[in-house]
Amino acid sequence: MRVLMLTWEYPPVSVGGLGNHVYCLSKFLSQDIDIDIVTIGNGKAPAKEQDGRVTIYRATEYPIRMPDFATWVMQLNMALAEKAIDLAGQRSYSIIHAHDWLVAYAARMVKVVKSLPLVATIHATEAGRNQGLHNDLQHYINSVEWWLTYEAWRVIVCSNHMFHEVKNQFQLPEDKINIIPNGIDATGFQLTAQGDVTNTDEALIFFVGRLVREKGSQILLEAMPQILTEVPGARLVIAGKGPMRDELVSRAYQMGLADKVDFPGFIDDETRNRFYRQAAAAVFPSLYEPFGIVALEGMAGETPVVVSDTGGLGEIVIHGVNGLKALPGNPDSLAANIVMLLNNRDLAEKLVDNASRLIRERYDWRVIARDTAAVYRQILSVQNDRLPSKIAAHLPDGDTDKAGAYQLRSSLMAQRLNFRKGEG
Known part of the structure; x- marks a missing residue:
C-alpha cells in the first residue's frame, strides 16, 4: 500500500501541532506502508527528502503577490495539487489522506483526477476555535471544512469532543467518523543535558x-x-x-x-x-x-x-x-x-x-498508526467488495481499486446528498 498525504505544515515549518502530528504518524505508518507527503516549501528545506519509507515532496509557492488570505489558500492548493497529480501519474497510490481544510482543494482535485478514496483528518474547526462564526472569512473556512468532510470517504478526529463537534456542525453520519487520538513519543522529552x-x-x-x-x-x-x-x-x-x-x-x-x-x-x-x-x-x-x-x-x-x-x-x-x-x-x-x-x-x-x-x-504512536492503517484497509476492502465481478474480470491487474472508486463516486455522491437533505 502507498498513501499520499497532503498537509500545509510539516517540519521544519511549524505553526501549530499539525506538522508534528503528520511527522509522527507517517513515521510509524511507514513501518508497514509507503508514505509520500506533499507539503509546501519554505525556501530552505530540500524539495525532496527521504526519511526511511517516508518521502517528503515540497512544492514551490507561486511568485505572485497575494492580496488576502483566501487567495493565498487557493494558490497554496494549486501548487500542492500540481505536485500531487504529477506524483500520482508516476506511481500508484491506494489512499489520499488530507490534513485539515487548508489542503481541501488539492485533495479533492487529486481524488477526482486519479479516482482515489480520500481520508480527511479534521484537527480543529473554525467555529470551535472562535466560539462561533463571526465574519465572512470564518464562514468561508467553515464551508470548506464541510466540503472536505463531504468529499472524504472517512473522517478521522482526535477525541469524543471532536466527534460530536464535527458530526453536528457538518451533519455527518456517525459511521463515517473514526476517533483516533493524537500520540506522544516520550523519547522526545528525554534530557540531553542536566541542570x-x-x-x-x-x-x-x-x-x-x-x-x-x-x-x-x-x-x-x-x-x-x-x-x-x-x-x-x-x-x-x-x-x-x-x-x-x-x-x-x-x-x-x-x-x-x-x-x-x-x-x-x-x-x-x-x-x-x-x-x-x-x-x-x-x-x-x-x-x-x-x-x-x-x-x-x-x-x-x-x-x-x-x-x-x-x-x-x-x-x-x-x-x-x-x-x-x-x-x-x-x-x-x-x-x-x-x-x-x-x-x-x-x-x-x-x-x-x-x-x-x-x-x-x-497514546503510543505505534497504536495510533495501527488504528489509522486499519481505516485505510477497511476502505480498500469495502471498495473491492463493491466492485462487480463482471467489471473486475476485464480490468488489468492492479486496477481494481481505481476502477472501483470511479464507479462508486456517483452513487456515493447521491447517498451523501440525500443525507444532507434528510432523506438518508
Whole structure:
C-alpha cells in the first residue's frame, strides 16, 4: 500500500501541532506502508527528502503577490495539487489522506483526477476555535471544512469532543467518523543535558503554547495573584509566541507581577524539556482544545499537569488520578487547583506515575498508526467488495481499486446528498 498525504505544515515549518502530528504518524505508518507527503516549501528545506519509507515532496509557492488570505489558500492548493497529480501519474497510490481544510482543494482535485478514496483528518474547526462564526472569512473556512468532510470517504478526529463537534456542525453520519487520538513519543522529552533551566528555588508554574486567546494563557495570568497569596514562592513562565504576547506582558505590569512572570518567547525542544523537569506544575487552561497534546507533552516531561475541563483535555485528564482539572475560563478554579498541587508533593508524584502509565498504554504512536492503517484497509476492502465481478474480470491487474472508486463516486455522491437533505 502507498498513501499520499497532503498537509500545509510539516517540519521544519511549524505553526501549530499539525506538522508534528503528520511527522509522527507517517513515521510509524511507514513501518508497514509507503508514505509520500506533499507539503509546501519554505525556501530552505530540500524539495525532496527521504526519511526511511517516508518521502517528503515540497512544492514551490507561486511568485505572485497575494492580496488576502483566501487567495493565498487557493494558490497554496494549486501548487500542492500540481505536485500531487504529477506524483500520482508516476506511481500508484491506494489512499489520499488530507490534513485539515487548508489542503481541501488539492485533495479533492487529486481524488477526482486519479479516482482515489480520500481520508480527511479534521484537527480543529473554525467555529470551535472562535466560539462561533463571526465574519465572512470564518464562514468561508467553515464551508470548506464541510466540503472536505463531504468529499472524504472517512473522517478521522482526535477525541469524543471532536466527534460530536464535527458530526453536528457538518451533519455527518456517525459511521463515517473514526476517533483516533493524537500520540506522544516520550523519547522526545528525554534530557540531553542536566541542570535546571533557571537558577531559582521558586516553585515554577509552566505554560508553553501559542499565545492566542483560545489557549487561555490570559486566564493563568489572572490566577497568579491568588496563587501568590497561598504560595508566595511561586513563579510563572509563559513560553511561546503569538498575537497576545504584548497584551500579556502589559497586563503583568499592570497587575504588579513583572518580577513574578517570565516571557521567554519561543523555546526549543531541549529548553522546553528542561522547563518540564524543573517545573512544579505544567498548566494548560485552554478555552478550546480539540485534543490537548500539550497535556500529554507535560506528562511525558514528568510534570504534574493542571488543565481546563474542556474538549480533549477533559478526556485525557482524570481529575486526581493523572492530573487536575479546573473550570474553563475561571481564574479562581485554576488557582485553587494549582495551589493544591504545589502544596501536596505526594499528590504530584502520584499524578506523574499514573500519567506515565497512561502514555504507554493509550497514546503510543505505534497504536495510533495501527488504528489509522486499519481505516485505510477497511476502505480498500469495502471498495473491492463493491466492485462487480463482471467489471473486475476485464480490468488489468492492479486496477481494481481505481476502477472501483470511479464507479462508486456517483452513487456515493447521491447517498451523501440525500443525507444532507434528510432523506438518508
